[in-house]
Amino acid sequence: MFCCEEESYHMYAVFDGHGGESIARHCSETMHKAVAEEARKLPAVGSGASMSDWARDVFTGAFHSVDSTAHAAQAQGAGSTAVVALVGGGYVAVGNCGDSRAVLCRGGRALPLSADHKPERPDEMRRVEELGGQVVFWNGYRVMGVLAMSRAIGDHCLRPFVVPDPEVRVEALADEDDFLILASDGLWDALSNDDACNAAARALARWRQEGERASSPARTAKCGGRKTGEQLAADVLVRLAIARGSADNVSAVVVDLKAHRPSKRAAAECAAGGAASAVDMACE
Incomplete structure (x- = not known):
């Protein structure tokens, strides 16, 4: 969590590494x-x-800043996706680079808040080709026959074709918003957006029915902390993706939007705060 002027924001993220864990x-x-x-x-x-303008500027600056300092951290050919969500001020803002994904469950329906950066996406293929690169089908579509995504943090050996530019979406929070899922492609390869939302909703409902309740954010806000119900739902999603045969490593974060509203008091207590994140370190 961090403070900004009169508002506080909770941040959540999933980073799915390839070519090693470094990025x-x-x-x-x-x-x-x-x-x-x-x-x-x-x-x-x-x-x-x-x-929308604020979120675009924040995410663009942050993604480029992290990418610019990745040289010291990276092994040759290493990179990572980044899907980052900010919740605060009545909004959820998502910045995405790569093929990890954010999905909002609103009134029982799945609303994607990011679009995967796949090389076969027509606009991404056109961007790569206009820069003089190629998208080659080699065990799936790959930029220059190498990387199965068209944007990433790191992967400096594939510039200017693979870039760290995030796409940003902002959604005003509504009363019917239930929770947010951030996950690596290992989950989305096995589960549809609707399947993931339904499974997480059942897990959260079961947790509540067992008599546990979500603590107030003011009491439990610890930088990087997650509520029990949220962790249960994330664990259910990971296990379900693996049971359905996901061939990739799987990371997921679930944010209960009804129980996890930010508070200014908690933000003040956690002014130097961090972020809840899942770091996926296995190589593709």
């Missing part, structure tokens, strides 16, 4: 600091900037 680890150690730094440089939302 995913680097992202987990630096992204929350970069996001907080970029946010504090900008005017508060409502004082000259819309939430």
